[in-house]
C-alpha cells in the first residue's frame with residue numbers, strides 16, 4: 490500500500506476531520522498516531538476502529554499549545570514507531586464573535602491552538618520530517634482563511650496565516666525530499682459545524698455550488714494523496730476542498 494510503514498501523526502484526531510484522516514491513512518498502511526487533548530475515550534475508539542480494520546495506531550494525549558506535552562509526544566511516537574514521516578497539523582478551534590464583542594482572550598485562545606499549536610508541533614517533529622525519505626507537512630486551513638467569514642476574525646486570521654507559513658516552510662525545505670502543503674476545506678460536517686446556528690448553516694449552503702456540506706472523507710482522501718509519494722512534485726500549495734465555493 491502507498492503508505493506502508495510510514496509514521497503519520499495527526500493532531501486532533503479523536504473526532505471530526507482528524508479522525509477521518511487518521512483512519513484513511515491507516516487503511517493505506519500507515520502507522521498512525523491519534524493525538525487528542527481531552528477526548529480520551531473517543532481517541533481510543535479511533536485506535537480500536539483502526540485495529541479492527543487490520544491497521545496500526547496508538548493514541549497520544551498532548552495539548553498542542555503546551556510545548557512540553559508536544560515534546561513528550563515526540564518521544565512516545567519514536568518509541569512506538571520510530572521517526573515521523575508525515576505530520577498533519579489538524580487540531581483547531583473556533584471562538585466565534587463579531588469583532589465588536591471579541592476580547593483579547595477570545596483572540597489569543599484561537600491563536601494559541603490554530604497557530605501556536607502548529608508552531609509547537611512543526612518545531613518538535615521538524616528534524617524527523619527533514620530527514621524522512623518522503624517527509625510531508627500537511628496543514629489543515631479553511632476556506633474561511635481565503636474568504637473571511639462573519640464572526641470569525643480570529644479564526645480567519647489563523648487560517649490565512651497558515652498559507653504564508655506553509656509556503657515559507659516549503660521554500661525552506663526545497664533542498665530536501667520533504668514537502669509542505671495546505672488543505673483548505675470548505676464547510677465540513679463535524680462538531681465544529683454543528684456549533685453554527687441552523688439559520689447561518691442554511692445561508693452558507695446557498696453559497697456552495699455542489700449544494701452540500703463536505704463529509705470528512707472528502708478531505709481525508711486529499712490528505713492521503715498528499716501524504717503519499719505520488720505528490721512529490723507538489724509543494725507550497727493550497728488545495729481547496731470546498732464544493733466549488735469561489736474565493
Ligand code: NAP
Pocket residue numbers: 500501502503504505506507524525526527528529551552553554578579580581582602606629630631632673674675676677678679680681682
Ligand atoms: P472538531 O470536530 O471540533 O475536532 C477538533 C479536534 O481537535 C478534536 O480532536 C480535538 O481534541 C482537537 N483539539 C482541539 N484543541 C486541541 C489542542 N489544544 N490540542 C490537541 N488537540 C486539540 O473540529 P473539525 O471540524 O474536525 O476541524 C478540524 C480542523 O479542520 C480544524 O483545524 C478546523 O479549523 C479545520 N476545518 C474545519 C472545517 C469544518 O467545517 N468543520 C472547515 C474547514 C477547516 P479533543 O476533543 O480532545 O479536544
